[in-house]
Amino acid sequence: MRILHSIPREDGFRMPAEYEEHEGCIIIWPERADSWQYGAVAARRAFVQVAVAIAESEKVTVCAGEAQYDTAREMLPPQIRVVEMSSNDSWARDYMPTFVVNEEGERRGIDWYFNAWGGLVDGLYFPWDKDNKMARKFCDMMDTDVYDARDFVLEGGSIHVDGEGTAMVTEACLLSAGRNPFLTKEQITEKLKAYLNVDKVIWLPRGIYQDETNEHVDNICAFTAPGEVVLAWTDNEEDPQYELSLACLKVLNQERDARGRRIKVHKLPLPAPVYVDDDTCEGLAHMDMEPTRTPGERLAASYVNFYISNGAVVMPGFGDVKDAEAKKILEELFPTRKVVQVMARDILIGGGNIHCITQQIPAKGKTKRKAEGINA
Numbered sequence: 001m002r003i004l005h006s007i008p009r010e011d012g013f014r015m016p017a018e019y020e021e022h023e024g025c026i027i028i029w030p031e032r033a034d035s036w037q038y039g040a041v042a043a044r045r046a047f048v049q050v051a052v053a054i055a056e057s058e059k060v061t062v063c064a065g066e067a068q069y070d071t072a073r074e075m076l077p078p079q080i081r082v083v084e085m086s087s088n089d090s091w092a093r094d095y096m097p098t099f100v101v102n103e104e105g106e107r108r109g110i111d112w113y114f115n116a117w118g119g120l121v122d123g124l125y126f127p128w129d130k131d132n133k134m135a136r137k138f139c140d141m142m143d144t145d146v147y148d149a150r151d152f153v154l155e156g157g158s159i160h161v162d163g164e165g166t167a168m169v170t171e172a173c174l175l176s177a178g179r180n181p182f183l184t185k186e187q188i189t190e191k192l193k194a195y196l197n198v199d200k201v202i203w204l205p206r207g208i209y210q211d212e213t214n215e216h217v218d219n220i221c222a223f224t225a226p227g228e229v230v231l232a233w234t235d236n237e238e239d240p241q242y243e244l245s246l247a248c249l250k251v252l253n254q255e256r257d258a259r260g261r262r263i264k265v266h267k268l269p270l271p272a273p274v275y276v277d278d279d280t281c282e283g284l285a286h287m288d289m290e291p292t293r294t295p296g297e298r299l300a301a302s303y304v305n306f307y308i309s310n311g312a313v314v315m316p317g318f319g320d321v322k323d324a325e326a327k328k329i330l331e332e333l334f335p336t337r338k339v340v341q342v343m344a345r346d347i348l349i350g351g352g353n354i355h356c357i358t359q360q361i362p363a364k365g366k367t368k369r370k371a372e373g374i375n376a
Helices: 037-055 066-075 131-142 185-196 240-254 278-282 323-333
Strands: 022-028 059-064 081-084 098-101 107-113 146-153 166-170 200-204 221-225 228-233 264-269 312-317 338-343 358-362
Touching (some): 037 312
Parallel strands (some): 022 059, 166 200, 312 338
């Protein structure tokens, strides 16, 4: 593995869309008792369901710490690879490599700096040193060269790309004080263009209400094909989420993508608000002598937080009346993929959902673009 100090765009590398062909997917085994209630027992069952659904069409690698390696290996089927790799928590999307590819079929990783969603300003835990080493460790294991981008704080959940020159982010997240406070919006835009190799960055104003990542884009809006997105939506004007989603809709309605197309917005309904109950709080360990959740706290539940595998869309369910409607919408948008719904409240308690616990590894070689409507 070489650590590169050049720029992906200058080297001819780009970040593919999630709906393009994958070699595999990375998941990190949940362990923290202050993130996952009752020793993460329920969370592990949900992680296994996600991993199994993805493994039907692509190789899944699960990274587990030394203490949990045997448990992970026992709970996961043999076709899923388990490797020992230490981390602080289980958010593969946010600190595993962002992979980029070129037209010659080569693949490289990008190693951003991770500071637990805000560092000492408003980060969620300390330390994050093990997490921050995972991108390079994984690239080293894969014999994949990696770009050194540790001068820039970024998480994978804060970016979405369409594979054709357009990226999408939120102002609430990327302009937050705990990430890159010395950079302007314009400078951050240029950094994203250079490393993701895109020509256009669409800045949405907000994300999901009380999303403790400072409102990652992957919880509010996601590309389903070039020129098309799903947007988390509620018709309830009394819900604080209504104004946040409406602000995003207004931006999307007036934007065009890098190829000049208007953005087609598909509204994906939100479930009824999901709240933390007493039992969950009782099952969570404290962090620095303080509870990590409080009874009645609203969690950032959204169906947009799905993962697109080669053969499936793996989406969260909440036991809500909107589960079926949201699944039907995704089935219509992804007609060549099976939509699998996993009951994901036990993942959500940790602060994220299915997209947050996964990171795709794009295929090497001249790949076929798997999105509906995209020509190879």
